[in-house]
Amino acid sequence: MADVTLMKTPAETALAQAFESAKTSLPGQTESRAQAFEQFTQRGLPHRRVEEFKYTDLRAMMREIAPFAGVPAADEVKAALAGAKALAGVEALQVPFVNGHFVRDAVDFHNLPENVEIVPLAEALADGHEWLARLSPVPWANDNPVYQLNTSFMADGVMIRIAGPVEAPVHLRFVTAASSAVATATRILVVVEEGASVTLLETHESTNGANHQPNDVIEMIAGDRTNVQHVRVNAEGDKALALSTLAAKIGGEALFNSINVVAGSATSRHQVFAILDGENTNLRVNGATMLKGTQHADSTLVVEHAAPHCESRELFKTVIDNEATGVFQGKIIVPHHAQKTDGRMMSAALLLEEGGSMNNKPELEIFADDVQCAHGATCGQLDEDLLFYLMARGLPKKEAESLLVQAFLGEALEFVENEAAREALVGTVEGWLKARS
Amino acid sequence: MPAVQETIDQVRLIDVDQYKYGFETEVEMEKSPRGLSEDVIRFISAKKGEPEWMLQWRLDAYKRWLTMKEPNWARVSYDKIDYNDIYYYAAPKKNPAPKSLDEVDPEILKTYEKLGIPLREQEILAGVEPQRRVAVDAVFDSVSVATTFKEELAKAGVIFMPISEAIREYPDLVKQYLGSVVPVTDNFFATLNSAVFTDGSFVYIPPGVRCPMELSTYFRINEKNTGQFERTLIIADKGSYVSYLEGCTAPKRDENQLHAAVVELVALDDAEIKYSTVQNWYPGDAEGRGGIYNFVTKRGDCRGKNSVITWTQVETGSAITWKYPSCILRGDGSRGEFYSIAVSNGMQQVDSGTKMIHLGKNTTSRIISKGIAAGRSENTYRGLVSAHRKATGARNFTNCDSLLIGNQCGAHTVPYIESKNATAVFEHEATTSKISEDQMFYCQQRGLSAEEATALIVNGFVKDVLQHLPMEFAVEAQKLISISLEGSVG
Numbered sequence: 032m033a034d035v036t037l038m039k040t041p042a043e044t045a046l047a048q049a050f051e052s053a054k055t056s057l058p059g060q061t062e063s064r065a066q067a068f069e070q071f072t073q074r075g076l077p078h079r080r081v082e083e084f085k086y087t088d089l090r091a092m093m094r095e096i097a098p099f100a101g102v103p104a105a106d107e108v109k110a111a112l113a114g115a116k117a118l119a120g121v122e123a124l125q126v127p128f129v130n131g132h133f134v135r136d137a138v139d140f141h142n143l144p145e146n147v148e149i150v151p152l153a154e155a156l157a158d159g160h161e162w163l164a165r166l167s168p169v170p171w172a173n174d175n176p177v178y179q180l181n182t183s184f185m186a187d188g189v190m191i192r193i194a195g196p197v198e199a200p201v202h203l204r205f206v207t208a209a210s211s212a213v214a215t216a217t218r219i220l221v222v223v224e225e226g227a228s229v230t231l232l233e234t235h236e237s238t239n240g241a242n243h244q245p246n247d248v249i250e251m252i253a254g255d256r257t258n259v260q261h262v263r264v265n266a267e268g269d270k271a272l273a274l275s276t277l278a279a280k281i282g283g284e285a286l287f288n289s290i291n292v293v294a295g296s297a298t299s300r301h302q303v304f305a306i307l308d309g310e311n312t313n314l315r316v317n318g319a320t321m322l323k324g325t326q327h328a329d330s331t332l333v334v335e336h337a338a339p340h341c342e343s344r345e346l347f348k349t350v351i352d353n354e355a356t357g358v359f360q361g362k363i364i365v366p367h368h369a370q371k372t373d374g375r376m377m378s379a380a381l382l383l384e385e386g387g388s389m390n391n392k393p394e395l396e397i398f399a400d401d402v403q404c405a406h407g408a409t410c411g412q413l414d415e416d417l418l419f420y421l422m423a424r425g426l427p428k429k430e431a432e433s434l435l436v437q438a439f440l441g442e443a444l445e446f447v448e449n450e451a452a453r454e455a456l457v458g459t460v461e462g463w464l465k466a467r468s
Numbered sequence: 469m470p471a472v473q474e475t476i477d478q479v480r481l482i483d484v485d486q487y488k489y490g491f492e493t494e495v496e497m498e499k500s501p502r503g504l505s506e507d508v509i510r511f512i513s514a515k516k517g518e519p520e521w522m523l524q525w526r527l528d529a530y531k532r533w534l535t536m537k538e539p540n541w542a543r544v545s546y547d548k549i550d551y552n553d554i555y556y557y558a559a560p561k562k563n564p565a566p567k568s569l570d571e572v573d574p575e576i577l578k579t580y581e582k583l584g585i586p587l588r589e590q591e592i593l594a595g596v597e598p599q600r601r602v603a604v605d606a607v608f609d610s611v612s613v614a615t616t617f618k619e620e621l622a623k624a625g626v627i628f629m630p631i632s633e634a635i636r637e638y639p640d641l642v643k644q645y646l647g648s649v650v651p652v653t654d655n656f657f658a659t660l661n662s663a664v665f666t667d668g669s670f671v672y673i674p675p676g677v678r679c680p681m682e683l684s685t686y687f688r689i690n691e692k693n694t695g696q697f698e699r700t701l702i703i704a705d706k707g708s709y710v711s712y713l714e715g716c717t718a719p720k721r722d723e724n725q726l727h728a729a730v731v732e733l734v735a736l737d738d739a740e741i742k743y744s745t746v747q748n749w750y751p752g753d754a755e756g757r758g759g760i761y762n763f764v765t766k767r768g769d770c771r772g773k774n775s776v777i778t779w780t781q782v783e784t785g786s787a788i789t790w791k792y793p794s795c796i797l798r799g800d801g802s803r804g805e806f807y808s809i810a811v812s813n814g815m816q817q818v819d820s821g822t823k824m825i826h827l828g829k830n831t832t833s834r835i836i837s838k839g840i841a842a843g844r845s846e847n848t849y850r851g852l853v854s855a856h857r858k859a860t861g862a863r864n865f866t867n868c869d870s871l872l873i874g875n876q877c878g879a880h881t882v883p884y885i886e887s888k889n890a891t892a893v894f895e896h897e898a899t900t901s902k903i904s905e906d907q908m909f910y911c912q913q914r915g916l917s918a919e920e921a922t923a924l925i926v927n928g929f930v931k932d933v934l935q936h937l938p939m940e941f942a943v944e945a946q947k948l949i950s951i952s953l954e955g956s957v958g
Contacts, residue, residue, distance in 0.1 A: 082541065367875045382890035385857075391885040393896065398879075400872035408885045411893035 043075050045096040049214075050183055053099060057186060059156025059163075067182035070173070077176050086358040086390040087300050087329040089176075092272065097244045099184065100130035100213035108134055111208035117234035117266045121451040123202035130207050131215025131245070132187045146195035146227065152188035152218060162190050166220055168252045168280035169304045171333075177274045177302065181248045184216035193223045200230035200260075200449060207237035207245065207268075214244040221251045221259075225282070228258035230449050235275075236295075237268040246274045255282040255309055259289075262452050264459070267295040276302045283309020283338065290447055293320040293328045294459050300329040300358075307334070307341040318347035319443040319456070321463045322355035322387075329358035332376075336369040339399075345376040348443040350436055351387035352467060362394040365402050372402040380410040381439055383432070429468040436464060476873050479842050482784050484751045484814035490720030493579045497609070497691050500557035506530065509663055512557045512610075516632040516666075519639060529652045529662035536656045542819040543848045543880060544788045546724070546761065554726060556664045558609040558691040572613050580606055580614075583717060585686045587614050602713070603628055605685040609694055610666035617681065624680050626710075627672040631699055634670035641672055645703055649732035649769045649796070657728040657790075658765040661697050665730065668698035673708035673739070682711045687727075689718035689749070689760065695726035702732070704739035706772065711742040716785070718750040722758045724787060729764045737772030737799065742780070745793075749785035754843070756815030759787025766793035770802035773828075777803075783810040783820060792850065794823035797831035797862075804833040812845035812877070821851035821882075826862035826892065835866040842873035848880040855892035862892040 039047070050068050054061050076093055077084035103111070111129045124144055127134045133151050143149060155163060172178045191201065203219060223229055237243045245267065253259050259281075267273045273296040281287045291301045303316050318330045334343050349357035359378040380389040393406035413435050421431035440460050447453040480486075500511045509530055513523040538549075560573050569577070569587060580587050587606060603617035605628065612630035621628045627638065635642050652662045669685045689696045704710055718725065727749065733741050743766075752759025762785075768777035779793040795804030806822040818841075824833035833853065841847035847870060855862040870879035885894050911921035 370875075380887075382887065385890050387890060388886070388888045390887075391883075391896070393881075393883060395870075395881040396878070397870070397872065398875065398877070400875050400877075406881065406883075406896070408883070408896040409894060410885065410887045412890045 040076060040090055042093045042096050046180070047072065049096060049099060053184065057184070058153040059159070064183050067173070067179045071176055071179040071183060074176060083175070083331065083360070086360070087327070092298050093244070095242070097212035097214040097242060099186065100132070100207070100209060100215050102132050103130045103208070107208060111206045112137070114208070115204055115206045115236055117204070117236050117264050118202065118232050118262070118452060118455050120455055121200060121202065121232060121449065123200040123232055125202050125204060126189060127204045127206065128187070128217060130209055130213060131217050133189055144197060144199060146193055146197050147201065148192040148194070150190045152190055153186065155190055160190070162192070162220065162222065165222060165252055166218070166250060167278070168250055169278040169306055172276065172278045172304045175276070175302065177246065177300065178248060178276050178278070181216050181218060181246045181276065184246070185218040185248070186216055188218040188220070190220040191222070193221065193227045193229045195224070195227050197227070197229045200232050200452070202232040202234070205233075205235045205245070205247065207243050209243070210238060210241060212242040212244070214246070216246045217248070219249040221249070223251065223253040223257045223259055225254035226256045227254070230260040231262070232452060233261065233263040234266060235264065235273065236266045237271050239268040239270065241268060241270055243268060243271040245271065248276045248278065251277070251279040253279065253281045253285050253287055256284045257282065258286045260448050261289040262447055262449065262456070263289070263291045264456070265291065265293045265295050265299055265301070267299070269295070269297060271296045273299040275300070276304065278304045280306045280308050281312055281314065283312055285309065285312045287312070288315045288446060288448065290317040290319065290443065291330065292456055292459060293318070293322070294463055296326065296328070298327045300331065302331045303333070305334045307336050307338055307343065310338045310340045312338070312341045314341070314343040315446055316343070316345045317443040317446055319440045319460070320347070320349040320357060321440070321460065322350065322357055323352040323467065324355060325353070326355040327358070329360070332361040333364065334362070334374070335364045335366070336372045336374065337366065339368060339370045339372065341369070342373040343375070346443050347378045348440050349378070349380040349389060350383065350440060351380060351389060352383045354386040356388045356390070358390045359408070360392045360394070361406070362396060363404055363406070365397045365399050365404060367398045370399050370401045372399065372404065374402070374404040376406045378408045379439070381436065382410060382412055433464040433468065437461070475840070475871065479811055479813065479840055479873055482811060482813065483843070484754055484816070487720060487750060489583060489717035489748060490750055491582065492719040493575050493690050495573055495575050495690065496561040497558045498561045499555045499691070499694070502555055502693070503552035504554070504556060504664065508556055512664060512666060515557060515559070516635070518632070518635055521643070522635055525652070526663050529659050532653050533656070533659040533663055536659060538656050542790050542850070543846060544790060544817040544819050546788055549726060549761070553693070555691070555694045556697065557666055558694045559611040560608065560613070569614055576608055576613055579688065579690070580686070583686070583688070585715070587616060602682045602684050605630060605669045607667050607685060607687045607698055609689060609691050609696060612667045621680070625674040625677055626679050627670065628683055629670055631668045631670040631701060638672070641703070642670070642701070645701055645732070645734055649734060649767050650730050650765050655765060657763040658730050661699060661728050661730045661765070665697045665699035668700040668729070671702040671710060671712065673704045673710045675706040675708060677708045679708070679710040682713060684713040684715070687714070687716040689725055689727065692721065693723065695728065698729045700729070700731040702741060702743070703734045704736065704741045706736045707738045709740045712744070714743070714745045715748065717748050718760050720750055720758065724759060724761055726761045726763070731764070731766040733768035733777055735768065735770050735772060735775035735777050738774050739772060740776040741768065742778045743768070743793070744780040745782070747781065747783045747785050747789070751785050751814060751816050752787040754814045756787070759816070760785065762786035762789045762791060764791040766791065767796065768794065768804070769796045770799050770804060772802070773799040774801040775799050776805070778805040778807070779822065780807045781809070783808065783818065787816060789818040789820050791820045792822055794825065795833065796825045796827065797833065798827045800828040801830045802828055803831065806835045806837070808837045809840070810838070810847060811840045811842070812847045813843045814845060815843070816845040818846065819848040819850055821849045823852040824854070824864060825852070826855040826859040826864070828859065830861040831859060832863045834864070835868065837868040839868070839870040839879055840873065841870065841877035841879045844876045846878045846880070848882060850882040852884040852886070853894055853896070854884075854886040855889045855894070857888050859889050860891045862889060864894045866896045
């Protein structure tokens with residue numbers, strides 16, 4: 032049989048046109064962008080026959096490509112930031128983005144907190160800043176089509192260097208306020224130097240009713256003995272198709288704790304790619320996903336234990352109401368030399384109503400003989416006995432359900448160290464449950 | 469913690485250089501022309517004296533196969549197979565269809581003697597101890613050379629015969645069920661098998677009959693440059709029961725030989741099929757030279773309500789294993805079980821697991837899989853559990869452990885768990901105690917640790933089936949099952 036050349040989908044054609052027209056105006060050298068886009072074009076939008084996208088068929092889900100957002104006007108920025116609510120109550124250094132563009136005026140570069148340095152990415156790209164060499168800390172992320180698209184189109188972002196302990200959290204706030212659909216591509220690099228510690232908040236909000244297409248990448252290089260606490264909230268609008276990637280390389284004796292809370296988007300896929308690059312490091316990646324209607328959320332995780340004696344804990348909780356679909360794909364890789372690895376990956380899903388679906392794929396790839404790797408996956412409905420117990424004590428059914436769902440998701444949230452952020456996340460869960468009843 | 473010494477010793481006993489069945493039998497063989505073409509398929513069909521519809525079925529499969537691509541998603545790598553460099557049919561020249569054992573080439577009889585397979589009914593009957601009787605269908609390369617206890621089974625109404633005979637004698641049954649579980653177009657290797665299959669066993673258990681003895685087929689590849697393509701079809705009619713055992717070995721050779729079989733099981737209302745395999749094909753040498761490519765499609769269809777299909781497999785052989793014995797749980801209340809232990813040594817590559825597809829209401833499944841990798845082998849568990857919209861009340865419990873011996877090998881787990889029904893409860897080794905709270909409690913109360921209790925219960929499931937294997941290998945199989953997975957990696 033002759034080899035079949037795949038026809039480009041309209042979306043792929045639109046992406047090619049968008050890249051052609053944007054590549055000269057995007058900041059920095061075009062070479063690496065062109066290379067990334069070339070790699071993307073070779074395989075096109077991933078579809079269900081591509082193993083990593085088996086459950087999230089982007090070729091079917093991305094029928095159209097929204098135009099890339101331009102730099103917003105000052106009053107648009109002001110209105111957008113005034114309306115932003117995600118983790119609003121948490122005291123933090125604000126680093127805002129509107130329509131995918133960094134709001135420089137919102138940051139007082141001369142009075143940044145101790146140990147914090149921020150460089151706008153667009154300028155850095157244009158000037159060829161020395162930190163750019165540290166982008167892409169996870170080499171194999173370059174094979175990922177979502178990441179390739181971000182590399183091709185990244186228009187703005189920041190590079191942050193944390194040189195020592197930082198008290199107040201740094202809040203990367205992304206707001207897309209355009210009333211019609213736009214696409215955005217941002218790239219954040221956070222370099223946490225040896226012995227430093229930081230709490231990073233990352234929130235994503237956008238207007239309802241528009242098919243926004245954000246593609247965000249946050250990359251972190253955490254040195255030895257660092258402590259990084261990362262809280263991400265997806266509160267995108269109800270029509271958004273949100274793609275995001277966290278790529279992290281973590282040194283020895285470090286603590287790295289990341290959670291992604293999904294409460295928005297029509298379709299979302301959050302990818303976590305982590306390399307544990309030094310001994311005795313402790314990684315925790317959690318997820319709490321709340322889905323209703325026909326929402327689709329994918330949590331994809333690949334952890335490479337590149338050094339011995341590391342511990343990783345992954346806990347993903349998904350609550351599925353109505354006809355929504357949840358996806359969890361996790362993979363722990365333990366090479367020959369990573370002895371004494373201790374990895375535990377767990378995905379648990381609650382299907383509240385008939386019609387919902389959950390797809391789990393907790394994968395292990397092990398080459399070392401003296402390791403402990405566990406993986407688990409459960410899915411089912413709320414425990415009848417527990418419901419009965421609560422209802423016997425006078426709680427109406429919905430309330431009893433809410434209580435159980437809160438407890439279920441709470442397990443994933445309890446590792447958030449920052450108290451105010453944790454409280455806010457609990458509030459998000461409560462809000463979601465309230466809207467349900 | 470690395471593997472315990474006892475386990476290492478036990479795995480060493482079945483290392484690739486310890487292969488005991490690697491001898492060759494000198495028998496004059498008649499072969500089809502080398503390669504694959506419509507003519508070769510006509511040749512095979514004519515050799516088997518098949519009716520026209522069967523030939524047409526094969527030719528259709530062949531046409532379809534020509535348009536298919538070899539799958540490459542499994543975690544195995546091998547040099548490209550030249551499908552035109554294989555003999556698709558090889559049968560002993562002297563009397564390929566013997567009427568009785570006396571007509572069988574003595575060389576072949578010796579072979580089975582050496583392998584420890586009882587082909588003489590009287591020998592078994594004359595045993596001092598009243599032994600458990602087993603009916604054997606012996607398949608030598610492309611043909612069945614002997615089937616024992618046929619008459620006695622016929623008295624009970626059980627049909628047990630080579631499939632080529634069944635095609636002639638029971639065409640209606642074969643027509644009704646052949647390809648109904650594994651469709652002709654299912655996958656590359658199944659389609660190839662449909663085009664060129666040569667022999668295999670056919671079993672039909674009539675309604676309400678409990679098969680009076682265990683049935684077994686022993687597959688032996690002997691001839692050089694051949695592939696073995698057998699086809700097994702087992703039908704358990706309403707309320708019947710059958711236990712079926714399958715064994716396989718091959719000579720030591722530097723070339724790779726292809727074994728692409730299809731096994732179809734059909735269980736109607738309240739029927740139960742236990743299918744056990746001891747797969748001991750030649751695994752190749754320590755450097756990875758030679759060995760069998762075992763690309764097999766096995767699937768059971770729990771078509772009737774409350775039917776049960778149990779797959780048990782002990783896998784120690786083959787250079788490459790690509791096999792996923794599956795259950796389609798169609799009938800309400802049906803149950804599927806999969807117990808597997810796969811040990812890989814040398815340069816072996818195993819990509820194996822199961823699929824439990826829950827379609828009917830209140831269907832249950834259980835998967836217990838143990839993979840042990842030593843040497844420079846790769847051992848992958850790949851499994852699917854899925855509940856469809858209408859599978860209300862479906863339940864699954866999965867437990868897959870793997871153990872590595874040394875750090876030159878790899879163990880991988882690729883489970884897929886898909887639920888489209890809220891009332892379905894799936895647990896993928898979430899907690900070991902979920903096996904059975906009562907059993908666990910009972911064992912722990914008597915002083916066993918949780919781990920010991922789990923091991924005991926898991927081994928209990930499997931032993932039950934394996935302790936009566938009619939092969940010399942049975943002893944080893946039992947040892948394997950009791951292997952401690954203490955220090956398992958995940």
